[in-house]
Amino acid sequence: MAAERPTGHTAAPAPSAPGASPASLASGLADERVDHRFKALPPDAEGLTVGALAAERRNLFTGGFTTPVLALSAESVAHNLDLLETYAERHGLAFAPHGKTSMSPQLFVDQLKRGAWGITAAVPHQARVYRAYGIGRIFLANELVDAVALRWLAGEMTADPDFRFVCYVDSVRGVELMEAALGAAGATRPVDVVVELGAGEGARTGARTEADCAAVADAVAAAGSLRLVGVAGYEGEVPDADPERVRAWLRRLVGLAADFDAAGRFSGAEEIVVSAGGSAWFDAVADVFAEIPELSVPVLKLLRSGAYVSHDDGHYKHLTPFNRVPEEGALEPAFRLWAQVVSRPSGEQAFLNAGKRDAAYDLDLPEAQVVRSGRDGSVRPATGVTVTGLSDQHTWVRTDEGVELEVGDWVGMGLSHPCTSFDKWQLIPLVEADGTVSDYIRTFF
Numbered sequence: 001m002a003a004e005r006p007t008g009h010t011a012a013p014a015p016s017a018p019g020a021s022p023a024s025l026a027s028g029l030a031d032e033r034v035d036h037r038f039k040a041l042p043p044d045a046e047g048l049t050v051g052a053l054a055a056e057r058r059n060l061f062t063g064g065f066t067t068p069v070l071a072l073s074a075e076s077v078a079h080n081l082d083l084l085e086t087y088a089e090r091h092g093l094a095f096a097p098h099g100k101t102s103m104s105p106q107l108f109v110d111q112l113k114r115g116a117w118g119i120t121a122a123v124p125h126q127a128r129v130y131r132a133y134g135i136g137r138i139f140l141a142n143e144l145v146d147a148v149a150l151r152w153l154a155g156e157m158t159a160d161p162d163f164r165f166v167c168y169v170d171s172v173r174g175v176e177l178m179e180a181a182l183g184a185a186g187a188t189r190p191v192d193v194v195v196e197l198g199a200g201e202g203a204r205t206g207a208r209t210e211a212d213c214a215a216v217a218d219a220v221a222a223a224g225s226l227r228l229v230g231v232a233g234y235e236g237e238v239p240d241a242d243p244e245r246v247r248a249w250l251r252r253l254v255g256l257a258a259d260f261d262a263a264g265r266f267s268g269a270e271e272i273v274v275s276a277g278g279s280a281w282f283d284a285v286a287d288v289f290a291e292i293p294e295l296s297v298p299v300l301k302l303l304r305s306g307a308y309v310s311h312d313d314g315h316y317k318h319l320t321p322f323n324r325v326p327e328e329g330a331l332e333p334a335f336r337l338w339a340q341v342v343s344r345p346s347g348e349q350a351f352l353n354a355g356k357r358d359a360a361y362d363l364d365l366p367e368a369q370v371v372r373s374g375r376d377g378s379v380r381p382a383t384g385v386t387v388t389g390l391s392d393q394h395t396w397v398r399t400d401e402g403v404e405l406e407v408g409d410w411v412g413m414g415l416s417h418p419c420t421s422f423d424k425w426q427l428i429p430l431v432e433a434d435g436t437v438s439d440y441i442r443t444f445f
């Protein structure tokens with residue numbers, strides 16, 4: 001019997017009642033209806049629920065999908081999730097993967113199932129998405145001074161006594177703004193904050209010196225609506241980063257935590273949070289955090305890497321710490337963007353029907369990897385096929401002399417970097433090695 005196909009636009013289902021688990025809330029995404037909002041999905045699936053379409057286990061190449069279409073490798077995503085779980089456990093690290101990479105409640109659930117302490121956010125909107133899907137611990141790796149967002153946060157913390165929220169502070173002025181907004185909002189319990197140590201002159205955010213950090217900590221101590229629970233920062237911004245410079249900065253961060261603890265600045269904290277770790281230097285974080293001395297209360301050594309979930313074929317392929325410690329494992333690139341040849345104006349040039357609206361291009365151009373024949377479906381390496389540029393809706397391709405590439409062929413491309421790949425697609429097919437689409441990953445950007 002054919003699945004029911006209601007007519008008209010069907011909005012995304014609202015998350016379930018407060019108190020439901022992230023897994024149960026994310027499972028509700030299967031009830032969303034497939035329609036014109038979602039790029040590349042089969043036109044004949046219009047009106048099916050996402051769950052019903054996934055149950056059909058269509059083939060990405062023969063199941064009615066239109067090009068361009070972005071696919072995530074089911075096997076590679078599972079491998080990457082497992083690898084970082086194992087890595088964090090091996091090195092005694094808690095893990096709050098940065099959710100900005102995928103903004104996908106389904107992937108958050110997978111990360112939490114693999115032992116994640118919570119999920120990291122960068123801005124209030126991301127935290128609202130996390131809360132809508134039941135995330136109980138959020139680390140906001142930024143200073144939060146938006147009065148409207150702080151009022152929302154105060155309400156969330158009052159409504160859910162078990163909700164744990166931690167954010168950066170890096171200035172006395174920021175502390176003053178937080179205190180004023182939380183006081184005006186009638187906050188019923190203090191917001192936990194960590195002083196952000198900047199990675200150096202010319203780096204991004206953070207108090208630049210230990211004296212600056214102490215001034216911020218003094219301001220927190222004078223604020224009734226805040227509680228100092230640790231220190232944090234981002235080693236990826238260390239100027240002219242190399243292993244020695246990154247480790248030197250991480251030791252400053254650890255030293256700051258020890259000095260604050262010795263001065264009694266963490267009084268009232270049940271644990272001291274020391275947090276760092278993007279996707280390029282988590283090996284250094286693991287090494288230096290292993291040196292943290294015994295403090296007055298237990299230490300939460302919190303890693304925040306996020307790009308690992310999909311990895312990539314460019315920027316992070318070159319930067320991943322696993323290149324330096326291959327005995328620890330290796331991440332696998334999970335993205336592949338498929339586009340069709342729509343023009344072959346000369347023997348050296350071709351154009352595909354994907355562009356800046358579909359592919360990440362901020363760090364590296366897509367990399368042509370395989371060609372799938374439009375005639376017989378055979379697949380061959382994309383030898384002699386090079387992406388040279390992107391327009392809004394076209395990929396510029398140069399081909400070597402004698403390379404077979406014709407209109408109608410599909411070209412599979414690797415992408416870099418993960419954050420700006422996920423954000424161009426609202427519903428991404430999760431594809432098994434044989435081309436079977438087993439699920440669809442919903443994103444909220």
